[in-house]
Amino acid sequence: MDPDAVSRASRVPHGGTTDTSVLDFSANTNPERPEGVRDVYAAAFDDATRYPDDEYREFRVAAAEYVSRDQAEAACSPDDVIPTAGGLEALRLAFEVTLGPGDSALVPQPSFGEYDREIRLQGAEPVSVAHDAILDADPERHEVAVVCTPNNPTGAVASPNELREFAARCRESDTVLVVDEAFLDFTDVPSLAGTSGVVVARSLTKMFGLPGIRAGFAVAVGELRQRLAVARRSWSLSTPAAAVGAHCMRDEAFVSRTRERVAAERERLRESLSDDFDVFPSDAPFLLLDVGDRDVATVVETARERGVAIRDATTFPTLDSHVRVAVKRPDENDQLLRALADV
Incomplete structure (x- = not known):
């Protein structure tokens, strides 16, 4: 590491919240874990x-x-x-x-x-x-x-x-x-x-x-x-x-089950969210949404008030009207859809 570069560096924003009162869709982690x-x-x-x-x-x-x-x-x-x-x-x-x-x-x-x-x-x-x-x-x-x-x-x-x-x-x-x-x-x-x-x-x-x-x-x-x-x-x-x-x-069985669940739920979310947002194609356990002329901060805050944390994706370079949401289990994804309805 270059010591001179450290003074010019800064931290990078990430998803994830420590607030346990909300359902976290801002970090792309599996809500399930292997047995044992x-x-x-x-x-x-x-x-x-x-x-x-x-x-x-x-x-x-x-x-x-x-x-x-x-x-x-x-x-x-x-x-x-x-x-x-x-x-x-x-x-x-x-x-x-x-x-x-x-x-x-x-x-x-x-x-x-x-x-x-x-x-x-x-x-x-x-x-x-x-x-x-x-x-x-x-x-x-x-x-x-x-x-x-x-x-x-x-x-x-x-x-x-x-x-x-x-x-x-x-x-x-x-x-x-x-x-x-x-x-x-x-x-x-x-x-x-x-x-x-x-x-x-x-x-x-x-x-x-x-x-x-x-x-x-x-x-x-x-x-x-x-x-x-x-x-x-x-x-x-x-x-x-x-x-x-x-x-x-x-x-191996856990990985296989997770892949199947994520693929099915990702497609279900994509179809539902496409009615209100421009949804990017994805092979990952998350979806990037273009919220159009809505204010991103307002979309994020409204979702949070409804019990769901989503990622403000404007922290990524070149993205100025986007949010990112994780793909979770069916009941949790239903809560996400309710939180993003009519925002």
Whole structure:
């Protein structure tokens, strides 16, 4: 990290609320969790009087199997997995080992605001490209390129073939491709994990509904993997986070049920909300809505008064009349529809 850049940086706004009196649709986390999580956490807590095993072998094996599940053949080895305290730490680690003062990185826009912040903290310069044009961008003369799939907040998943073609162009340009797959496990699209010249960042926050656990990982191969492994903080996962993460990633039935529910409810919400809003197509557990000539702040406040928190998406660059809503369980989604009626 560049010390001079820190004084010029600032925090990034996010969804999520600590107000338990409202139903939170502003953060895109699963309202359900795999069975047995509480017991796994309690058992691991008893082991937390000792430092974690810094090899994290069980977590690495589970993570490698998890990202390989939708691939034709397992392309990710446990040795390729770099445990991190959440997906955001995986992103920071990727930027720390690839960027320095004066470098530049291609980033999609609108997209996750932490990309700009983390890149700037390294003293590098983010170069914005429209999120739906990033795969057509020229990576030449950029040290890093970033792709978010499905993109947050628009929800569109990148074409796997086009993404692999872009990865090949990045390798030809000696540009490291960082792929944020935080929401990819809500789809059956294969991960890019195990691809040369690529750092994949994964989060367990969204699918497994445990943002407070702070568990995630990066995946890379070859010399890039070695740099991540050396730079990784020692004991980067707590003992409970490692145990819970491994347990969750092995629950294939939970992931399958969640995908089916989210796909069905997302389509139902899209159809209902399209009567009053311009709704973006989405492959993610959220929908981006254009509220038109309504005042966004008023829409957000009205929904809150009706017991629902939604995300003011005008904090994303280029969005000036948008809100984002998560996809939850049917009864909760009904409450969202009531809260947004006639706003």
